[in-house]
Amino acid sequence: MAVYTDVGDEALSAFLAEYALGELIAFRGIAEGVENSNFSLRTSSGDYILTLYEKRVDPAELPWFLGLMRHLASRGVTCPQPIAGRDGVALRSLAARPAAITSFLPGVWPRRVRPEHCRPLGIALARLHEAGADYAAERGNALGPQAWPPLLEKCRATGDRVQPGLIAELDAALARILPAWPQDLPRGQIHADLFPDNVFFLQNSGGRTLSGLIDFYFACTDLLAYDLAICLNAWCFEADLAFNVTKARLLLGGYESVRPLRPAERDALPVLAQGAAIRFLLTRLFDWVNTPDGALVTRKDPLEYLRRLRFLLAAGGPGALGL
Amino acid sequence: MAVYTDVGDEALSAFLAEYALGELIAFRGIAEGVENSNFSLRTSSGDYILTLYEKRVDPAELPWFLGLMRHLASRGVTCPQPIAGRDGVALRSLAARPAAITSFLPGVWPRRVRPEHCRPLGIALARLHEAGADYAAERGNALGPQAWPPLLEKCRATGDRVQPGLIAELDAALARILPAWPQDLPRGQIHADLFPDNVFFLQNSGGRTLSGLIDFYFACTDLLAYDLAICLNAWCFEADLAFNVTKARLLLGGYESVRPLRPAERDALPVLAQGAAIRFLLTRLFDWVNTPDGALVTRKDPLEYLRRLRFLLAAGGPGALGL
Numbered sequence: 001m002a003v004y005t006d007v008g009d010e011a012l013s014a015f016l017a018e019y020a021l022g023e024l025i026a027f028r029g030i031a032e033g034v035e036n037s038n039f040s041l042r043t044s045s046g047d048y049i050l051t052l053y054e055k056r057v058d059p060a061e062l063p064w065f066l067g068l069m070r071h072l073a074s075r076g077v078t079c080p081q082p083i084a085g086r087d088g089v090a091l092r093s094l095a096a097r098p099a100a101i102t103s104f105l106p107g108v109w110p111r112r113v114r115p116e117h118c119r120p121l122g123i124a125l126a127r128l129h130e131a132g133a134d135y136a137a138e139r140g141n142a143l144g145p146q147a148w149p150p151l152l153e154k155c156r157a158t159g160d161r162v163q164p165g166l167i168a169e170l171d172a173a174l175a176r177i178l179p180a181w182p183q184d185l186p187r188g189q190i191h192a193d194l195f196p197d198n199v200f201f202l203q204n205s206g207g208r209t210l211s212g213l214i215d216f217y218f219a220c221t222d223l224l225a226y227d228l229a230i231c232l233n234a235w236c237f238e239a240d241l242a243f244n245v246t247k248a249r250l251l252l253g254g255y256e257s258v259r260p261l262r263p264a265e266r267d268a269l270p271v272l273a274q275g276a277a278i279r280f281l282l283t284r285l286f287d288w289v290n291t292p293d294g295a296l297v298t299r300k301d302p303l304e305y306l307r308r309l310r311f312l313l314a315a316g317g318p319g320a321l322g323l
Numbered sequence: 324m325a326v327y328t329d330v331g332d333e334a335l336s337a338f339l340a341e342y343a344l345g346e347l348i349a350f351r352g353i354a355e356g357v358e359n360s361n362f363s364l365r366t367s368s369g370d371y372i373l374t375l376y377e378k379r380v381d382p383a384e385l386p387w388f389l390g391l392m393r394h395l396a397s398r399g400v401t402c403p404q405p406i407a408g409r410d411g412v413a414l415r416s417l418a419a420r421p422a423a424i425t426s427f428l429p430g431v432w433p434r435r436v437r438p439e440h441c442r443p444l445g446i447a448l449a450r451l452h453e454a455g456a457d458y459a460a461e462r463g464n465a466l467g468p469q470a471w472p473p474l475l476e477k478c479r480a481t482g483d484r485v486q487p488g489l490i491a492e493l494d495a496a497l498a499r500i501l502p503a504w505p506q507d508l509p510r511g512q513i514h515a516d517l518f519p520d521n522v523f524f525l526q527n528s529g530g531r532t533l534s535g536l537i538d539f540y541f542a543c544t545d546l547l548a549y550d551l552a553i554c555l556n557a558w559c560f561e562a563d564l565a566f567n568v569t570k571a572r573l574l575l576g577g578y579e580s581v582r583p584l585r586p587a588e589r590d591a592l593p594v595l596a597q598g599a600a601i602r603f604l605l606t607r608l609f610d611w612v613n614t615p616d617g618a619l620v621t622r623k624d625p626l627e628y629l630r631r632l633r634f635l636l637a638a639g640g641p642g643a644l645g646l
Contacts, residue, residue, distance in 0.1 A: 008434045024526060027431045029354030108350045111331050203347060
């Protein structure tokens, strides 16, 4: 669920009065999402999403995110667009939190990934990377490789409660992945969290169309191929965590139809996927051992990513991933 | 949060194929509500709500609820309307649960009740009672006075953990309320759960307009004045649980502008309000002592209703309620 903060009537009215969006017609909390509070907002001028940025988002970074979303849209990437108030300012404050209204995107995220989703995903990811190339401002990846050892330290005392031997296994994995991490690959703006629930599709008579990408609040400046590796992990493993080579080929083929990988990027995909697996494993493990039992938050199972990590560490080169 | 059950892509597509609602455009879980799973659904023909009925709702009773909503709308009460499939059937099955699509109602529920909400509420409640008069099918109130002693028994072992002495206090309250419960007041179809989050308002240039009533899944056949008593408790106490006589008078005045109370109904309002307080206190207490700590459910504080109950038991006659 993702309504951590509710909004009072007068506060909402006063907030909306700062926009030229017409009369309020409907306002409902959205259940999806885990980081921020999201509401669907309808006014006499249309549909919008209102987001209250909760504690995990650094307010100082919000202009970078909103600027990136505007930049990407101006280059043809369909993503939520920050809506400015009458004064031209999009990033405001509501219920003592930073808040912004963005445009509503049609589409439904796939509950079960099918091969038909993967080529459009690859195309959209590559277009995002190309569109971001001239967004000059950089944002370092706060959850990049440099962040993994300290995250693991924070889980060391209690992490083995999730699974005996887990911490030692992660120590060994990091000792193998970090020295192999590539340094000289093409860098740029990456989404860094392009899981299925952040990608909308519309099913028209002609088939599935990718209708937009959402939730750019992990976006950062990092290796472009790392974004592809995150998607390989998130889209190409089955529910039983078997790796689906067909989906991986479709994802990569879609990506390369827009932006062909360099040989060094292709060679690095296995270690990038291992790193992507340990990144999500570590943040989920941290949340698991640090979330109070009664909290109204959906904790994601860290062990799903342990199984991906083991597969990727055993798989070897790009060939084993069907690439 | 109110998405207990998610819906697979193919299951949703197959479900929607049974309707003539056009193409699926958007589908998002709604955070509000506690009993069922609700989704906002947009198709090329408009906006709808999809509800999956979870375990607290008896499937055998769903036709009564959906029939009541249809009946009330045909008499001018704005409430969600069940949408039938191509075969004329509105109550279907999805994700192994009974499911129905209803119409989308514009409006926003008041986070903070203001006096201006209370007269329109009273008018809407009385109109609901009048409109229900010729809905012949009866549904007994499963949470009426006969249900309170057994509910209290189920909380007896652990209820005092919520507050020492609570169970003895509730024993004494029931011993006073049940013998005084009125028997011969006008009966009919009541909403029985008309809290602020079930009443939508639109703020137009002319002021606040009540735009609709939702969530009829506690509706039943019972004393009409009991419904008014539930609203007195839910709408006329301040956040600090002080009773607001002005709101009570506006609520009652609105109600009586449509359906004047009989003297016996007016005289019974204090005991009906005491009963309404103990009903919500008991179900909240039951949920409190029976919900596992990790469950993704918002538990409502039973002690809020203990404070209302104490006030009402001490208040005496209708005059003390400003009526």
